[in-house]
Amino acid sequence: MTVTDVIDRTGWGIYNGGMSDEMKQNLKSLRERLTRFALSMDVEGKMQRRAEIEKQMSGPNFWKDQAGAQKTVAELKKVKSVTDPYGEMSRRFEDCEVLLQLALEEDDAEALKVLEEDVASLSRAVDEYEFKAMLSGKYDVNDAFVSIHAGAGGTESCDWAAMLFRMYARWIERKGFESRIVDSLDGDGAGYRNIMMEVNGPWACGYLKSEIGVHRLVRISPFDANARRHTSFASVDVVPKLEGDIEIEVGDSDIRVDRYRASGAGGQHVNVTDSAVRITHIQTGIVAQCQNERSQHQNYATALRVLKARLYRLEEQKREKELASLYGAKGEIAWGNQIRSYVLQPYQMVKDHRTGHETGKVQAVLDGDLDDFMEAYLLRKGASKGDAASKGRRVSDKEK
Numbered sequence: 001m002t003v004t005d006v007i008d009r010t011g012w013g014i015y016n017g018g019m020s021d022e023m024k025q026n027l028k029s030l031r032e033r034l035t036r037f038a039l040s041m042d043v044e045g046k047m048q049r050r051a052e053i054e055k056q057m058s059g060p061n062f063w064k065d066q067a068g069a070q071k072t073v074a075e076l077k078k079v080k081s082v083t084d085p086y087g088e089m090s091r092r093f094e095d096c097e098v099l100l101q102l103a104l105e106e107d108d109a110e111a112l113k114v115l116e117e118d119v120a121s122l123s124r125a126v127d128e129y130e131f132k133a134m135l136s137g138k139y140d141v142n143d144a145f146v147s148i149h150a151g152a153g154g155t156e157s158c159d160w161a162a163m164l165f166r167m168y169a170r171w172i173e174r175k176g177f178e179s180r181i182v183d184s185l186d187g188d189g190a191g192y193r194n195i196m197m198e199v200n201g202p203w204a205c206g207y208l209k210s211e212i213g214v215h216r217l218v219r220i221s222p223f224d225a226n227a228r229r230h231t232s233f234a235s236v237d238v239v240p241k242l243e244g245d246i247e248i249e250v251g252d253s254d255i256r257v258d259r260y261r262a263s264g265a266g267g268q269h270v271n272v273t274d275s276a277v278r279i280t281h282i283q284t285g286i287v288a289q290c291q292n293e294r295s296q297h298q299n300y301a302t303a304l305r306v307l308k309a310r311l312y313r314l315e316e317q318k319r320e321k322e323l324a325s326l327y328g329a330k331g332e333i334a335w336g337n338q339i340r341s342y343v344l345q346p347y348q349m350v351k352d353h354r355t356g357h358e359t360g361k362v363q364a365v366l367d368g369d370l371d372d373f374m375e376a377y378l379l380r381k382g383a384s385k386g387d388a389a390s391k392g393r394r395v396s397d398k399e400k
Helices: 003-010 019-040 043-057 066-106 109-133 155-175 204-211 296-327 362-366 371-399
Strands: 144-150 178-186 192-200 213-220 229-240 255-260 276-281 287-290 338-343 349-352
Touching (some): 019 109, 155 229, 155 362, 178 287, 276 296, 349 362
Antiparallel strands (some): 144 192, 178 192
């Protein structure tokens, strides 16, 4: 017997007067939401894949291929990031069902009160994972490369790039993700001209893609002896870390490879040999470079992976522009767009210009409190996709 069966058979009018209808609706809604979550995240398929991977890992020769084994373990971690939360939410839902039956059988008002609290807590958990269901892009679940580039303005912009790097590093810590610097170039006097880090964690790319664009800072400059207000810009780029079945083909004739001596701190392999690598895609002019690995070969492999990811995102942008042209939607992900302003003087506010979301808690944002901005962007992006799909269906119907 399901929760809904029990509710429909007994009704909740026996408890606290008018509570029955609300409790009915809450429990029915929870069941429906869990079902939608399972379908949207392909929980059944991921459970099957999890069983396959675990069987593969139990084999005697699994760890002989260390590189392949690590990729398999990483895949299992991503699969479990969906199946484990769903399993936990399902168990909690079953507990609510049992508690409901006990409350009805024993005519126990205290058990009903506990049930209300459990249902509210479970509803919040489902909220969180419904949000993750919006991260439905092909590579949203992947790890990511995040690049920050200082704009014009010398020391001011380089310092702003360093502030953004710190902001994302704090956000990564909050999420329990891992990161490492792949490439960096110090600014003149402070901060970075550019810095790139690899971010490893479930849905890292899906979350961080909301940060692509130009970020604007307004503050009293700590580098200005006259304490004047300055405006600084820095751009953020995010691409997925692609493993295995990368769809972008890059031939030797398509690229130019430059090798040079790495600079900055990094151990004995830095400043000793020409180990740093810069790869330029000749047709598009897209550049990727790496200097923080331990050998030239490793730097080349990482730089090539970043280049392929950037080329992949370029193709995605082209497709988005085509859809925007077809359905009249405005493209949102465009290099050079000012997406967010951080104002420290003459007042304090952070505002996202795409969604209108804003807050006066500037220091909290700079300390990595970014989830509200990311959620607002993803909600708006999801609504835009829904509108475009709806328009597309109407166009198709007219053509018929």
